[in-house]
Amino acid sequence: MAVKAAMAQREPLVPFIQILDPEGMANPNDVVELRLKPHDFKALYRWMVLARTFDERALALQRQGRLGTYAPLLGQEAAQVGSAYALNPEDWVFPSYREHAVLAMRGQSWVQLLTYWGGNEEGNRIPEGIRNFMICVPIATQILHATGAAWAAKIRGERSCAIAYFGDGATSEGDFHEGLNFAGVFKAPVVFFCQNNQYAISVPRTRQTASQTIAQKAIAYGFEGVQVDGNDIFAVYKATRDALEKARAGGGPTLIEAVTYRLSHHTTADDWTRYRPAEEVEMWKQKDPLKRLRLYLEKQGLWSEQEEAKLLEEAKNEIAQAVAQYEALPKRDVEDIFKYMYAEMPWNLEEQLRELKEYLAQHGGDLPTE
Amino acid sequence: MPQLNIVQAINDALKTEMRRDPTVIVMGEDVGVNGGVFRATENLYQEFGPDRSIDTPLSEAGIVGTAIGMALNGLKPVAEIQFDGFMPPAFDQIVSHAARIRWRSRGRFHVPLVIRAPYGGGIRAPELHSESPEAYYAHTPGLKVVIPSNPYDAKGLLIAAIRDPDPVIYLEPKRLYRAFRAEVPEEDYVVPIGKARIAREGSDVTLIAWGAMMPVALNAAESMIAQNVSVEVIDLRTIVPLDVETVIESVKKTGRVVIVHEAPKTCGFGSELAALVNDKAFEYLQAPVVRVTSPDAVIPQGRMEDYYLPDVGRCITGIEKVLSY
Numbered sequence: 001m002a003v004k005a006a007m008a009q010r011e012p013l014v015p016f017i018q019i020l021d022p023e024g025m026a027n028p029n030d031v032v033e034l035r036l037k038p039h040d041f042k043a044l045y046r047w048m049v050l051a052r053t054f055d056e057r058a059l060a061l062q063r064q065g066r067l068g069t070y071a072p073l074l075g076q077e078a079a080q081v082g083s084a085y086a087l088n089p090e091d092w093v094f095p096s097y098r099e100h101a102v103l104a105m106r107g108q109s110w111v112q113l114l115t116y117w118g119g120n121e122e123g124n125r126i127p128e129g130i131r132n133f134m135i136c137v138p139i140a141t142q143i144l145h146a147t148g149a150a151w152a153a154k155i156r157g158e159r160s161c162a163i164a165y166f167g168d169g170a171t172s173e174g175d176f177h178e179g180l181n182f183a184g185v186f187k188a189p190v191v192f193f194c195q196n197n198q199y200a201i202s203v204p205r206t207r208q209t210a211s212q213t214i215a216q217k218a219i220a221y222g223f224e225g226v227q228v229d230g231n232d233i234f235a236v237y238k239a240t241r242d243a244l245e246k247a248r249a250g251g252g253p254t255l256i257e258a259v260t261y262r263l264s265h266h267t268t269a270d271d272w273t274r275y276r277p278a279e280e281v282e283m284w285k286q287k288d289p290l291k292r293l294r295l296y297l298e299k300q301g302l303w304s305e306q307e308e309a310k311l312l313e314e315a316k317n318e319i320a321q322a323v324a325q326y327e328a329l330p331k332r333d334v335e336d337i338f339k340y341m342y343a344e345m346p347w348n349l350e351e352q353l354r355e356l357k358e359y360l361a362q363h364g365g366d367l368p369t370e
Numbered sequence: 371m372p373q374l375n376i377v378q379a380i381n382d383a384l385k386t387e388m389r390r391d392p393t394v395i396v397m398g399e400d401v402g403v404n405g406g407v408f409r410a411t412e413n414l415y416q417e418f419g420p421d422r423s424i425d426t427p428l429s430e431a432g433i434v435g436t437a438i439g440m441a442l443n444g445l446k447p448v449a450e451i452q453f454d455g456f457m458p459p460a461f462d463q464i465v466s467h468a469a470r471i472r473w474r475s476r477g478r479f480h481v482p483l484v485i486r487a488p489y490g491g492g493i494r495a496p497e498l499h500s501e502s503p504e505a506y507y508a509h510t511p512g513l514k515v516v517i518p519s520n521p522y523d524a525k526g527l528l529i530a531a532i533r534d535p536d537p538v539i540y541l542e543p544k545r546l547y548r549a550f551r552a553e554v555p556e557e558d559y560v561v562p563i564g565k566a567r568i569a570r571e572g573s574d575v576t577l578i579a580w581g582a583m584m585p586v587a588l589n590a591a592e593s594m595i596a597q598n599v600s601v602e603v604i605d606l607r608t609i610v611p612l613d614v615e616t617v618i619e620s621v622k623k624t625g626r627v628v629i630v631h632e633a634p635k636t637c638g639f640g641s642e643l644a645a646l647v648n649d650k651a652f653e654y655l656q657a658p659v660v661r662v663t664s665p666d667a668v669i670p671q672g673r674m675e676d677y678y679l680p681d682v683g684r685c686i687t688g689i690e691k692v693l694s695y
Contacts, residue, residue, distance in 0.1 A: 092443065125476035133442070134474045138466055144432060145467070148439020155395070155421050156444055174459075178432035185427055340473040341511050343480065343535040346564070346611035 013216040014257075016227045019234035022287050024295025026234060034238055038302050044085055044233055045297060046311060048077040048290050051101035053315040054110055055264075057323060058100075058117060062268040066327065068119040071098045075231070075263030078289030079195045081105065082236030083163070083258070086244055092153075092162040093132045094146040096139070098195075099165050106132050110322035118326060121336070131160075139200075140170035143179030143192065150183070150190035150247070161189040161247045163240075169200025171217065172208045180255065184221035189247035191240060192218075192255045195230060197262035202275035218255035230258030231289040261287070334360065373551040379521035380410045380486075380542065383528035384448060386558045388418050391446065394532060397424040398433055398450030398486075407452055408488060408547055434460040434485060438468055441483045446532060454489040454541070455498025461506070468537040469512030483537045484528070488544035489517075490582045490632050491675045500669045502633035504580075507539045508609045508642070514538045514563055515609040519584035521552045523607055526561030534563060543582035566613035568620070572602035575689050576620040578643060579630045580606040583680060587630055590685035601689060609639055617643065618650050625656035626692045630680050635663040657695030662688040 019030045036044075055074050061067035073080065080101035087093065093106055100113050107130045116123025116135060124134040133149075136142040146164035153160045170176055171194060183190050194214050198205050211217060218225030226243075228235040236258055243254035261284035265272050272281070297303035338353045339345060345353075360366055374382060387394045395418075396411050402425035405412035415423040426433050430451055437447040451457050457464075464485065472480040491500035507515045516531055516538055518524040524542070531538035569584065570591050579587035584605050591601035602620050606613065621627055627647055629640040644659040662680045670678055 094439075121474065121476060124474055126478050128478070133479070134471075138462070141435065141462065141467060144435025144463065145439035145442065148436030148441075149443040150439070151436060152440040152443035152445045155440075156393075158444075162439070175431060175435060175463075178427075178429045178435065181427055181429065182432050182436050340475075340477050342472070342514075342611075347614060348611070 012213070013219060014213055014225045014227050016229070017235040017239055018229040018232050019238065020232045020292055020296055022231075022292055024292050024299055026296060031234065034234055036237070038300075040085075041293070041297060041302060044081055044237070045290070045293050045303075047081040047085070047101060047105055048233070048293065049311055050104070050315050050318065051077045051081060052290060053312075053319050054100060054104070054113070054322075057319045058114065059264070059268065061114075061323065062117075067114065067117050069267050069269050070117045071267045072262075072264035073098050073100055075261050075284065075289070076195055076197055077101060078233035078293070079230040079236055079258040079260045082233040083193050083240040083256075086237055086241040087163065088160070088244075089131070090158075090160040091131065091244070092146065092149045092160065094142040094149070094162060094164045095133065095135055096142065096166050096170070097135045097137055098167075102165065103132055106130055108132060110319060111325045114322060114326035115329065120329070120332065122329075122332075140166055140173035140175040140179070142166070143170070144175050144182070146190050146192075147179045147183045147188050150188040150253075151186050154186070154189055159248055161191060161244050163191040163193055163244075165193050165195065167200065168194060168196040168198065168205045168208055168214060169203070170194070171214050180218065180221045180253070183253040184223050187250070187252035189250075190253045191243045191247060192253060193240065194255065194257045195260055196257050197260050199262055199266070199276070201266040201270060213257060215255055215257035221255075223253050223255070225255040225257065227257045227259060230260030231287045231292065233289060233293055260289075371553040371555060374521045374554040375548045375551050376518065376521050376524045376542065377408055377410050377547040379525040379554045380528055381412055381414075382554060383525040383532075384411060384414060385417070386525075387529055387532045388414065388422060390558060391532075393444060394446045394448065395422045395424060395440070396448045396450065397426050397437060399426060399428055399452050401425060401450050406450065408544065410486070410542075411450065430456050430460040431463050434463040434468065437483055437485075438463060438471070438481055441481045442471070442479055446482050448484045448486060448532060451485060451487040453499045454487050454501035454503055457487055457503055460485075464507070464513070464537070464539070465510045469510050472536065473512060480535050481537045482535050484531045484540055485537070486528075486540045486542060488547070489541040490543050490545055491669050491679050492545035492582060494672060494675070497671060500675065502631065502664075504539075504541055504609050505633055505637060505639050508639055512537070513610065515541070516563055516607065517541045517543065517581040517609060518607065519543060519546065519581050519605050521554045523561050523567070523605075525554050526559050527563065527607065529558055530560045530563050533560070538563070541581065545582045546585070549585070561607070564608050564611045564613055566607055566616040567605045568602065568616070569605040570601065570603040572600040572624070574600045574624055575626045575628060575692055576602050576604060576617075576624045577628045577630065577685070577689065578604045578606060578617065580609065581632070583630050583632060586680060586682055586685060589682045590689065593682065593686055594689055599689065599693065612646070614646060614650065617646070621647055621651040622654045625654050627655070627659045628662060628685070628688045628692050629659065630662040630685055630688070632664055632679055634666045635661060636666050638663055657692045660688045660692045
């Protein structure tokens with residue numbers, strides 16, 4: 001495995017891991033250490049293709065006015081798929097708002113994700129049995145929930161871990177500090193997975209911290225930090241799996257910084273051309289995580305043009321089916337606004353619901369037309 | 371039956387619930403080895419150990435944020451914020467998450483969390499140790515807000531809060547912590563959340579109060595006997611969900627309302643009570659609702675707080691005003 005300096009000019013404080021280079025080359029000994037079979041490699045590739053297909057389709061739907069504001073994941077497929085592949089079903093996932101691939105791999109449907117981004121809270125109704133937490137809009141707040149859930153597992157003697165997903169911008173928030181600090185003190189079995197995609201909307205990573213790396217912040221909290229090539233799915237998988245194994249064995253938390261790049265806008269309400277040069281984006285496109293794994297598979301004789309074409313077709317169909325289902329969702333009841341505030345609806349909410357229903361009834365059951 | 375003060379009754383409630391339910395834990399600053407700066411968690415560390423009586427880092431957002439994660443994963447945390455004035459660092463976790471997780475997940479997840487904090491003035495404390503923040507939390511959908519005023523209610527309401535499936539802000543009148551003792555049953559019992567108490571029956575004026583204002587309100591009512599005025603005093607006990615029925619029934623009987631609270635006047639919970647009385651009992655009112663509150667200023671330190679906080683005299687003035695309309 002190539003352990004390189006994170007930045008050449010200074011002695012690195014944390015290791016940097018890259019296994020698969022942008023040309024799809026990897027040291028066979030490093031690949032053996034992954035303990036993955038060819039079917040795993042294909043599954044990883046398939047998930048990345050699905051994620052990208054979903055992402056392209058969601059962006060297009062938003063542009064056509066068929067979806068609400070959407071946060072694209074383009075370029076971050078390896079960071080998401082590689083890390084989620086290392087999780088066990090009993091582990092807890094605390095996402096931010098860009099981890100569409102992670103949520104889908106954990107068993108949430110594409111329909112559900114579209115439902116959320118279509119402006120319907122039903123998209124956040126995590127199906128029973130899936131240990132995903134809901135999409136978290138404010139920055140870094142979920143890091144504390146992950147620490148707490150992992151800590152509770154430890155207190156209760158349950159062998160599950162938690163993983164918190166967040167970006168480089170989140171590391172400037174107090175909740176990042178507090179979450180990592182608590183986890184270090186109580187040795188909570190939690191993995192902090194930072195997708196350093198270089199930008200918090202328009203503000204670059206250098207404006208978030210003067211620290212040489214984000215990963216090295218772990219040192220101050222008393223645990224291990226590791227920086228990985230976030231576009232290298234093998235490195236991401238290995239770092240996450242090792243961190244989870246360590247956590248399960250009682251070794252406490254790990255901070256992983258996956259160095260990647262957001263190739264698209266922050267959300268559909270953003271325009272990246274205002275704050276970064278096209279050449280920079282082009283440069284990162286050359287490090288495309290999908291291409292990298294496909295080149296590797298081809299070199300290993302595990303992938304053909306026909307398989308590629310078949311997969312793309314399948315992905316397109318799977319997402320198209322989800323879109324059709326999403327667009328056929330029934331109209332919602334206004335009771336949805338009121339009924340999830342408390343276990344039992346208090347009198348004031350009952351009264352306000354009744355008033356709203358009466359108002360609608362006066363107008364034929366819906367809002368009056370202008 | 372043992373005679374306990376409020377802080378002892380709180381300690382008794384915690385001990386009772388921790389014995390009954392192994393998933394109940396307490397966490398916060400100085401709550402473990404030290405037993406809490408007011409001794410509310412005394413001896414819990416000795417009986418239940420460091421995993422259930424947890425000294426945390428000095429971090430209010432950290433305490434509430436991790437407690438939310440714990441509540442989600444099978445525990446029932448009772449988080450202590452050491453003083454009312456230190457709740458704001460945790461405000462985001464309380465209002466953006468604890469209060470919304472049931473809603474956000476469409477009921478898949480809920481947060482059985484109690485946040486305890488001593489509140490209110492009257493103890494000559496430094497700055498930001500005397501706040502009355504109940505209205506912030508009452509304004510946030512998804513939270514319950516409970517404020518006991520005596521040892522019996524303190525125990526029963528805290529047990530109810532711990533058993534409640536939704537997040538409860540439990541504000542403790544620190545001025546009354548050791549003010550008096552009362553009989554508190556040894557066994558576990560619940561004072562239901564959402565039920566007010568008629569602390570004193572009367573027929574001429576309804577005086578509504580809660581927490582540390584209760585002794586002030588009761589003294590004022592007592593003083594009014596000399597003027598041949600019969601004051602009914604309601605101890606709300608729960609701010610949210612409000613026992614509107616008890617309030618409105620009393621207003622229908624008396625037709626005159628005085629509300630007393632320690633928090634500043636504007637948008638204090640008294641404003642909501644006045645509006646509700648207007649909505650639901652306007653035709654019974656003999657006079658506009660009177661509010662006796664602290665001014666819209668920061669609570670001062672030292673002796674100056676006596677000029678700031680409502681006292682018996684100001685309650686009497688309020689009662690006289692509502693009678694003379």
